[in-house]
Amino acid sequence: MSDENACWFCSPGERTDPPAGGWLYDDGTWRVGHAPASYAIAGTTILEAVRHVLDERDMTPAELAGLGPITGRTVAAVAAATGCDRVYRWATMDAHPHFHLWLVPWWRSASTRGPRYLVDAIVTGDGSTPVEAAAAAARIGLLLER
Template structure:
């Protein structure tokens, strides 16, 4: 764990709180984003602190493909999007994490494709909506 890392600190705070992480494997955790209004916007976070996949251990890279596929399927099953976007930057938070974003049909055109990078972070999705979609996604994970 890296003390100055936001992801490492949050993971330590959430140990034992079953509702924060929707899915977990040996090397990764999946949570709903609490930084945006998009229902079903998930973040896959590495449990071990590293910056990008070039720094991942072989067992982490082997598992990551399965985690990404399962996460994408769960989002698709639960939210019925037109597309599911995935990307990793690790600029604002230098800890490996992957964004998994459902793009619904009614999303304004300025946010489609690369425009998703300029989607407003505020206001965040309200707690009740986030909990509802998180429950649907958790059920989808369990069915896969």
């Protein structure tokens, strides 16, 4: 039986590439980190439940109450920090049973859109550089502190 807490993003013993810039927000129920540079384009931010919970079906009332507001704050921070036109979402919980909501900036100038863009941005693309990821993380972190 696998350890459900051995999560690629949030477990120090499991991940090889920590969130760029560290955790940008943490209220004890929800936390936000920038995706590791090698995983996604700069500005891609992951919102996760601190508790290892799969999805809304298993969330506590406090987790459910917090999800909308922190999603809204993170969408606003990603948009302001990157100047993107849309903030795409991606959440499959494929590898681990832990709610990770990816927020991915999209610009009208992009050559693709929709699911194809998401795949390019976080699966088949080259990701970003550590410098780009750190700069985006710092901007998003400042906006989330407000």
